[in-house]
Amino acid sequence: xxxxxxxARTVYEGEIDFEGQRLAELLTYALLSISxxxxxxxxxxxxxxxxxxxxGLGGTALTFLAVVPPWPxxxxxxxxxxxxxxxxxxxxxxxxxxxxxxxx
Amino acid sequence: xxxxxxxxxxxFGFFTSVAFAVAAAIAMSVLLSPQTPSASLELRNVQVVKxxxxxxxxxxxxxxxxxxxxxxxxxxxFSWNTKQLFxxxxxxxxxxxxxxxxxxxxxxxDAIIPSDYAxxxxxxxxxxxxxxxxxxxxxxxxxGKKEVGKPYPAGASPGIVRxxxxxxxxxxxxxxxxxxxxxxATLTLHWNVQPWVGALVWTNTKTVxxxxxxxxxxxxxxxxxxxxxxxxxxxxxxxxxGERNRGSPA
Numbered sequence: 001x002x003x004x005x006x007x008a009r010t011v012y013e014g015e016i017d018f019e020g021q022r023l024a025e026l027l028t029y030a031l032l033s034i035s036x037x038x039x040x041x042x043x044x045x046x047x048x049x050x051x052x053x054x055x056g057l058g059g060t061a062l063t064f065l066a067v068v069p070p071w072p073x074x075x076x077x078x079x080x081x082x083x084x085x086x087x088x089x090x091x092x093x094x095x096x097x098x099x100x101x102x103x104x
Numbered sequence: 105x106x107x108x109x110x111x112x113x114x115x116f117g118f119f120t121s122v123a124f125a126v127a128a129a130i131a132m133s134v135l136l137s138p139q140t141p142s143a144s145l146e147l148r149n150v151q152v153v154k155x156x157x158x159x160x161x162x163x164x165x166x167x168x169x170x171x172x173x174x175x176x177x178x179x180x181x182f183s184w185n186t187k188q189l190f191x192x193x194x195x196x197x198x199x200x201x202x203x204x205x206x207x208x209x210x211x212x213x214d215a216i217i218p219s220d221y222a223x224x225x226x227x228x229x230x231x232x233x234x235x236x237x238x239x240x241x242x243x244x245x246x247x248g249k250k251e252v253g254k255p256y257p258a259g260a261s262p263g264i265v266r267x268x269x270x271x272x273x274x275x276x277x278x279x280x281x282x283x284x285x286x287x288x289a290t291l292t293l294h295w296n297v298q299p300w301v302g303a304l305v306w307t308n309t310k311t312v313x314x315x316x317x318x319x320x321x322x323x324x325x326x327x328x329x330x331x332x333x334x335x336x337x338x339x340x341x342x343x344x345x346g347e348r349n350r351g352s353p354a
Contacts (some may be wrong), residue, residue, distance in 0.1 A: 011109060012108070013107040013109075014107055014108035014111075015106055015107050015320050016105070016106065016107075020105075021105040024105045024111055024112070025184050027314060028105075028111075028114055028118055028161055029118060030117050031120045032115070032118050033122065035122070036122040036123075036125060036126045038192065040129050040130065041124060043130070043184065044184065047183075047184040048221065049130070049184055049185060049221065050221060052126065052216055056122075056123065056126060060115075060119045060122075063115055063119070064112070064115055066112050067114075067115050068108055068111045068112055068115065069108070072109065091263065104231050
């Protein structure tokens with residue numbers, strides 16, 4: 001049961017790593033800005049404001065699709081976290097000395 | 105950006121900024137499109153008769169019925185950001201004391217002229233077809249369907265208005281109830297350009313940047329003396345728009 005909930009939480013939260021976060025932010029700004037510029041120019045050239053509306057909304061939808069789900073390319077650089085300090089396997093492989101005495 | 109919800113919020117937040125920036129750019133871009141509106145407005149006939157403000161009223165007032173000719177080319181007012189043009193003609197006449205009281209102004213006719221891209225609306229103005237022009241042939245496919253009129257003459261584009269001996273939409277009176285024999289009256293063409301995004305633009309008579317002021321669109325006249333029953337009721341009819349005969353006295 002706990003495992004199932006854990007899986008549900010992973011899907012729901014859709015966390016990505018630090019490099020992925022940087023990429024996601026870059027994508028957001030780049031895609032939305034480009035779609036805004038393209039939408040304006042397309043509408044201005046064709047003299048049809050509906051082009052602007054639909055290209056702008058389409059670009060936004062595309063951005064949502066590209067950025068929001070935790071795609072695998074956002075998780076290419078997993079962080080090598082330190083091991084847990086409590087529980088089984090805690091403080092394994094560390095040399096901790098207190099006042100010259102080895103405690104672990 | 106670490107989880108889904110934050111990414112949704114970030115994308116949507118930046119989308120609003122981009123939408124605002126694009127809207128501002130569209131609103132400013134209309135300054136680049138040149139405007140050269142011109143119109144010729146002439147008085148055809150004006151009659152003043154007694155009437156009632158509404159059917160059950162016991163009050164009797166003087167009403168002026170103004171017929172006019174209008175030949176306007178306002179196509180340059182339709183840029184890519186124009187949703188519709190609200191066109192109206194006012195009759196204005198000076199007050200008893202022009203130094204203190206401003207002149208009175210009353211609308212005698214108006215029309216909503218949509219751009220070709222605007223969605224259909226029942227209040228939309230339909231340009232009268234000239235009697236000399238050939239009637240559009242009825243196609244076998246469209247039988248039973250009513251021919252949908254255009255807000256501009258056949259073969260023209262939005263902004264072309266050619267009205268000949270046009271009935272007014274509204275008969276006008278003064279607050280005093282007396283409008284006969286007033287001198288120095290003026291018929292004036294006005295408009296509002298209603299954009300998809302941006303500011304509402306009113307009639308400009310002066311040249312600003314690439315926008316030229318309106319050429320013509322004014323006619324001087326005087327209200328005639330009051331007439332009695334010799335005026336046929338048929339001659340005092342008003343034009344009814346899609347919004348029915350609002351404002352016409354009984």
